[in-house]
Amino acid sequence: MIYIDPEQANIIEARTIHYNNIKCYLLKKVGSINKNCKIPNCKICANTLRGYKKTISKKKGKKTVKTKVTFYFNKIIEDKIKEKGFIDKLLNSDPASLALLEKKTIDDLKNTMYSQVLSNNNISPSGICLATFRIGKLTSIDDINKELEKLINYETWFKNKEPSYQYSPYHLAKKLDRRTCTYCNRLFTSTITEHGDKKVSKVTRPQFDHWFPKSKHPLLALSFYNLIPSCSVCNSNIKGSIDMDLDIHHHPYYSEFCNDFGFSIKHIPKNMIKVITVGGTQKTKDTAKQLKLEELYSAHIPEVKDLINLRKSYSDIYIKCLATYLNKIKKLSESEIHRIIFNVESKKEDYHKVPLSKFKNDILKELGVIEIK
Ligand SMILES: [Zn+2]
Numbered sequence: 170m171i172y173i174d175p176e177q178a179n180i181i182e183a184r185t186i187h188y189n190n191i192k193c194y195l196l197k198k199v200g201s202i203n204k205n206c207k208i209p210n211c212k213i214c215a216n217t218l219r220g221y222k223k224t225i226s227k228k229k230g231k232k233t234v235k236t237k238v239t240f241y242f243n244k245i246i247e248d249k250i251k252e253k254g255f256i257d258k259l260l261n262s263d264p265a266s267l268a269l270l271e272k273k274t275i276d277d278l279k280n281t282m283y284s285q286v287l288s289n290n291n292i293s294p295s296g297i298c299l300a301t302f303r304i305g306k307l308t309s310i311d312d313i314n315k316e317l318e319k320l321i322n323y324e325t326w327f328k329n330k331e332p333s334y335q336y337s338p339y340h341l342a343k344k345l346d347r348r349t350c351t352y353c354n355r356l357f358t359s360t361i362t363e364h365g366d367k368k369v370s371k372v373t374r375p376q377f378d379h380w381f382p383k384s385k386h387p388l389l390a391l392s393f394y395n396l397i398p399s400c401s402v403c404n405s406n407i408k409g410s411i412d413m414d415l416d417i418h419h420h421p422y423y424s425e426f427c428n429d430f431g432f433s434i435k436h437i438p439k440n441m442i443k444v445i446t447v448g449g450t451q452k453t454k455d456t457a458k459q460l461k462l463e464e465l466y467s468a469h470i471p472e473v474k475d476l477i478n479l480r481k482s483y484s485d486i487y488i489k490c491l492a493t494y495l496n497k498i499k500k501l502s503e504s505e506i507h508r509i510i511f512n513v514e515s516k517k518e519d520y521h522k523v524p525l526s527k528f529k530n531d532i533l534k535e536l537g538v539i540e541i542k
């Protein structure tokens with residue numbers, strides 16, 4: 170897993186643009202409008218967007234206790250989204266604060282339902298029992314999550330948006346500018362669009378993995394730090410909807426994993442080699458295990474053999490000479506020379522730009538290949 174530095178200028182910009190657009194969307198969704206919209210000619214604010222509550226309010230006739238309670242439940246959810254500062258926290262909070270925010274929101278919704286719904290809805294004494302039963306059902310974690318999923322509507326509203334729209338996953342991916350998968354650093358995840366005469370069309374982009382899976386944490390489906398640019402293998406086949414826990418697993422927007430984790434070669438019988446992962450803490454080991462890094466990198470033995478051959482054929486003096494020669498042809502930085510010789514990025518912050526950079530750097534270090542000065 171490759172660290173994404175939240176303080177990098179393009180990441181801050183990506184977060185701001187994401188926040189500005191999604192705030193307009195969420196406020197529209199709860200029947201409000203973003204009075205402080207910062208987007209010129211904002212299509213989201215201008216368009217009629219089907220409100221979240223409308224799907225239920227279409228029902229005609231005398232309202233039953235069940236309908237009254239459902240309405241009130243929707244209203245409470247809407248009020249929560251509209252609460253001062255809530256959207257800011259929901260979209261911008263760091264991963265640890267997101268986990269707490271989700272817990273608090275669900276508790277608040279549950280408590281408000283019990284404390285207010287019976288007193289505010291003219292429910293007859295005979296209906297109280299039914300209403301209480303209904304509240305119990307609606308405020309089960311599964312039912313709250315179902316409502317939140319309807320409200321956030323990630324799949325329809327964000328995931329499938331075309332790059333020609335005002336804001337889409339292509340905009341987010343382009344700004345984040347991660348060239349390889351955050352989790353495996355093996356596959357390219359560049360964002361490519363096609364610019365025609367009239368519109369921008371999609372070509373390819375990274376998938377967005379929800380670190381807190383959206384199936385279990387729908388409230389966090391559009392939160393910036395929960396959208397991890399990744400390859401389809403990691404997003405769909407490996408991580409999927411596995412419930413991650415910040416006490417057990419590292420998160421790519423926190424740097425600990427990368428400081429603590431590495432790849433190594435283990436020699437096994439019959440002159441064979443095996444790639445293993447090495448990391449200090451249990452949390453690092455558990456994260457590597459969850460992301461199946463050892464399994465994935467067992468497919469890269471040929472690359473290890475190339476590095477071993479390179480180590481055998483290039484003496485330290487030869488590499489130094491090559492570096493000096495390259496530097497003479499064109500003034501190159503140390504990392505550029507490193508990239509030309511070994512086909513990897515040497516700086517941690519650049520690992521994401523070239524596949525296998527973290528892996529190859531660890532192996533090169535282990536093989537004692539000189540560091541170019
Ligand atoms: Zn707007």
Ligand SMILES: [Zn+2]
Nearest residue numbers: 350353400403
């Ligand atoms: Zn991946």
